[in-house]
Amino acid sequence: xxxxxxxxxxxxxxxxxxxxxxxxxxxxxxxxxxxxxxxxxxxxxxxxxxxxxxxxxxxxxxxxxxxxxxxxxxxxxxxxxxxxxxxxxxxxxxxxxxxxxxxxxxxxxxxxxxxxxxxxxxxxxxxxxxxxxxxxxxxxxxxxxxxxxxxxxxxxxxxxxxxxxxxxxxxxxxxxxxxxxxxxxxxxxxxxxxxxxxxxxxxxxxxxxxxxxxxxxxxxxxxxxxxxxxxxxxxxxxxxxxxxxxxxxxxxxxxxxxxxxxxxxxxxxx
Ligand SMILES: [Zn+2]
Numbered sequence: 246x247x248x249x250x251x252x253x254x255x256x257x258x259x260x261x262x263x264x265x266x267x268x269x270x271x272x273x274x275x276x277x278x279x280x281x282x283x284x285x286x287x288x289x290x291x292x293x294x295x296x297x298x299x300x301x302x303x304x305x306x307x308x309x310x311x312x313x314x315x316x317x318x319x320x321x322x323x324x325x326x327x328x329x330x331x332x333x334x335x336x337x338x339x340x341x342x343x344x345x346x347x348x349x350x351x352x353x354x355x356x357x358x359x360x361x362x363x364x365x366x367x368x369x370x371x372x373x374x375x376x377x378x379x380x381x382x383x384x385x386x387x388x389x390x391x392x393x394x395x396x397x398x399x400x401x402x403x404x405x406x407x408x409x410x411x412x413x414x415x416x417x418x419x420x421x422x423x424x425x426x427x428x429x430x431x432x433x434x435x436x437x438x439x440x441x442x443x444x445x446x447x448x449x450x451x452x453x454x455x456x457x458x459x460x461x462x463x464x465x466x467x468x469x470x471x472x473x474x475x476x477x478x479x480x481x482x483x484x485x486x487x488x489x490x491x492x493x494x495x496x497x498x499x500x501x502x503x504x505x506x507x508x509x510x511x512x513x514x515x
Contacts, residue, residue, distance in 0.1 A: 300331070301436075301462035303401055304480060307388075307450035310395040311359075317402045319356060326355040329402030332436070332460040336405070339435035343427055349410035350424045353456075357399040366391045392451075403460045404440065420455035428458065433470035436463040445475040 305311050320330035328336060336352075343350045357365075369391040374383045398404035406415070409422035419425055429439055437460050443453035461469065461476065469479050 299462075301403075301460065302465060302476075302480060303403065304476065305396060305398045305401055306477065307392070307396050311397075311400045315401070317356075319402060322352060322355065324352065326352055326405075327402065328355045328405060329460075332403060335435045335437070335460065335463075339428075339432060339437060342431070342435075343424065346427055348424045348427055350407050350428065351410050351413065352405050353408050353413065354399060354406040355404075356402040357397065359394055359400060362392065362397045362400055363394040366394055389452075398440065398457075398459055405458055406454075406456045407458055408456055415454075415456055417453060417455060425455050429455070432458055433466040434463070436460050436466045438466050438469050438476065440476065442475060445478075448477050449475050 409424035
C-alpha cells in the first residue's frame, strides 16, 4: 500500500497543524537535539560552488544545507506568505498569467524560518515515534516526509508550493489539475522549475512533488526545461567537473558532507 496515500497533507492546514501541535513540538524539543550541519567550504562539490556564486542557483538538498547566516529580504504575498523579494515580480507575473488563462493557483507554502521547519520536522518525528516505528529508524522515516531543518528549500525564500484551488491536497493527483499542467508547461518562462520531477528522486533525494516550484532565473529555467534535467544535474553539467556523470557528482557531494546515510530515499519532504 502506498504510504503516501495514507499521509495526505492538506496544504492549507499545515500552519494550523503547527500551531495546534505546538505543545507536542515543545515537548519533543527536549528529546531530539538537532544540530544543523554545515559543509566546510573546502569540501563543497562543484555544483555547490556554482550555487554559492549565484543566488538563483543556490543548491539546498538533503546533502547541502542552507548556508550559515544566509540572509534574504522578504516580500509578502497577498495571502501573507513571504518569498525572497528578488523573485516577487516574476512570481506575480506567473500567477497573473495563470489566472488570465482561467485558472486558480494558490500559493500554500513559501518561505519558512529555520524554527518553522524545525517544528514541522519535530512534529513529524514525534508522530512517527508514536506510530511504533523502531527508534533507530524514527528520524530517517520522518525525513522521508518532512525535510530536516536546514535542508529545506523553503528556508531560502526561493521555493513555493502551489496548488489548484479546486484540489488542495499534496499528492500525486495534483499533477492532473489544470493549474499544475499550466505551471509545468509555462513556469520556466518566469524563471521557475518543477524542482522534484518523478524520475529524478534518486538524484534530488526527494520524491515526486507536482506542486513544489523553485526559482532559478529565466536562463537556467529555460535550459532545465528544455533538457529535462533536475537542478543537481544542471549544476553538475555546468560545473568544472562536467565529465562526471551527474549522479556520481551528487554521490561525491553526499560523501563530502558525510550525511548520505541520513538522506531520505524516495522521500516526499515538504
Ligand atoms: Zn515545497
